[in-house]
Amino acid sequence: MRRRLINSTLAVVLVVIAVFGISLVIVETRTITSSAQESVESEALRLVGIVESNVLEKKAVDARSLGEQLAAGRHARIMVPGEMPVEIGVPIDGSSLRGTAKGEQGESVVVEESRSTVTKEVGRTLAVVGAVALLAVVAAVLLAVRQANRLASPLTDLAETAERLGSGDPRPRHKRYGVPELDRVADVLDASAERIGRMLTAERRLAADASHQLRTPLTALSMRLEEITVTDDLETVREEASIALTQVERLTDVVERLLTNSRDPRTGSAVPFDLDEVVKQQVEEWRPAYRSAGRAVVRSGKQGMRAVGTPGAVSQVLATLIENALMHGGGTVALRTRVTGNQAVIEVTDDGPGVPPDLGNRIFERAISGRNSTGIGLAVARDLAEADGGRLELLQAQPPVFALFLSRTAPERAELEHTVR
Numbered sequence: 001m002r003r004r005l006i007n008s009t010l011a012v013v014l015v016v017i018a019v020f021g022i023s024l025v026i027v028e029t030r031t032i033t034s035s036a037q038e039s040v041e042s043e044a045l046r047l048v049g050i051v052e053s054n055v056l057e058k059k060a061v062d063a064r065s066l067g068e069q070l071a072a073g074r075h076a077r078i079m080v081p082g083e084m085p086v087e088i089g090v091p092i093d094g095s096s097l098r099g100t101a102k103g104e105q106g107e108s109v110v111v112e113e114s115r116s117t118v119t120k121e122v123g124r125t126l127a128v129v130g131a132v133a134l135l136a137v138v139a140a141v142l143l144a145v146r147q148a149n150r151l152a153s154p155l156t157d158l159a160e161t162a163e164r165l166g167s168g169d170p171r172p173r174h175k176r177y178g179v180p181e182l183d184r185v186a187d188v189l190d191a192s193a194e195r196i197g198r199m200l201t202a203e204r205r206l207a208a209d210a211s212h213q214l215r216t217p218l219t220a221l222s223m224r225l226e227e228i229t230v231t232d233d234l235e236t237v238r239e240e241a242s243i244a245l246t247q248v249e250r251l252t253d254v255v256e257r258l259l260t261n262s263r264d265p266r267t268g269s270a271v272p273f274d275l276d277e278v279v280k281q282q283v284e285e286w287r288p289a290y291r292s293a294g295r296a297v298v299r300s301g302k303q304g305m306r307a308v309g310t311p312g313a314v315s316q317v318l319a320t321l322i323e324n325a326l327m328h329g330g331g332t333v334a335l336r337t338r339v340t341g342n343q344a345v346i347e348v349t350d351d352g353p354g355v356p357p358d359l360g361n362r363i364f365e366r367a368i369s370g371r372n373s374t375g376i377g378l379a380v381a382r383d384l385a386e387a388d389g390g391r392l393e394l395l396q397a398q399p400p401v402f403a404l405f406l407s408r409t410a411p412e413r414a415e416l417e418h419t420v421r
Contacts, residue, residue, distance in 0.1 A: 005151065009144035010137070017133045028125045033097075036118045040099035043071060044111040051078055052103035061086050074113045081106040154182045161189050170197035221247045246281075270388040275305045275314075275344055275406070279335055282318045289326060290333065297322065301337035307344040307406035309388040314406070317392060320381040321348040321402050328352060329400065339408070346404045347395070354398035363394060 047066060054061055061078055067088045070076050075089040095115045102108045154177040161173055172190035176183045227240045283299050290297045307314075318335070325333040331351025338345050355363050366379040378392075385392040385404060395401040 003148075005148035006141065006144040009147070010140055013137060013140035017136055021129055021133055024129055025126060028129075029122050032121045032125065033118055036113065036121075037097050037099070039071075040074070040097050040111050040113050041101070042099070043074065044076075044099040044101035044109045047076055047078065047111065048101040048103045048107060048109040051080065051107050051109060052105055055080060055103070055105045055107055063088055070111070071113075073117060074111055076112075077110045079108050079110075150177075151179070151182075153177075154179065154186075158182065158185055158189060161186075161193075165189070165193055165196060168200070170194070170200060172197075218251070221251065243285075247285075270308050270310060270407075272306050272308055273311045273314075275307045275337065275346070276303055278311055278314050278318065279337060279346065282315060282322060283335060286319075286322050286326070293326065295326070295330075295332060297333045297335070299335045299337075301335075301347075302339055303337070305337060305339065305344050305408070307408055309390055309406050310384075313384040313388055314404070317381040317384050317404055318346065318348065320377045321404075324377060325350040325352070325400075340405075342408050344406045344408050346406075347401055348403075349396075349399060349401045351399055354396075354400040355394060357397065364392070 078086040092112045096112045099111045170193045172193040329350035329352030333350045336347045382392045390406040
């Protein structure tokens, strides 16, 4: 592109120089020739005037004095009636310019000048025009190179930016070039880079959340299937299969919730549900794992409460808290339900060392963990709670007390319809 810009600019300049240069040469040549012709004729008139004065005074034509009046490089022929012609200067060989003048007494003067003099003057003019044209060409080349660099370099940068976007590097450059059209392209590429960056972040977040959140349901499901394979009791098989189906439904709900939150974390599908049923399900589901670890998981508090939320999401939040207590806590894990104002509260506590003092509520931030874990579970749990209009908080660090707050009042019908839409 740089070469094309230079060639096109140079071609335009050469065309302009050719058109105006040739016209200028033609005009100057005619002007110089006309000026030389007028000078010769003026010389002839001046000489004939001198000769006429001598004739009237009856003086002889003095060739020496007239020769001093004649310009150098010219030849004059003076003719007086009754006298021999007088020639002044060196005769002109070849083509010449001629000026003739006649006096009232019959005398005449012919002045000649070689055309080579005009040719030399035209040559000097051509040299000047050529020098100016050469300077114009050099200036045009320099300007074309500068302009080509100004246009080509930004395009190269924009191409590199587009290539980086295609290779998965969505960092915007925020570089502008002072050319409105190129700056507009840069704006679009930066906006695309930011949009791609957000999409990649969301995809990576979904992958991390899915790998973390699906691990527990899959492990529990695997344990149930193992129980089925090692037992011959038909009643046990039915019971374990029923529990496995429930866990499959929960696993499906987890996947749907993850996909929904990846598109819009604010999207919820809160409905009134039986809170006791969800708490009971989690206690029964985790009891075998705690029994294997020599620990216990128990429930207590107010019974018969109904809350507003998504049962699958609430189950996932409680599962995250119970799993963290199993991995990082100690002693018995207790799930206590209580009422505060118009909210239902589920507290999960254990007898372990709790949350390090330097973390506090930062424990809910992604990649923040006090026990060398992924730091994803609590962040996802808080997102799930907030998606249903609830909240997840750390009420006490040592011993740890996590609390899930849910509304006990169903939303108005209009609000529910708006949420569905």
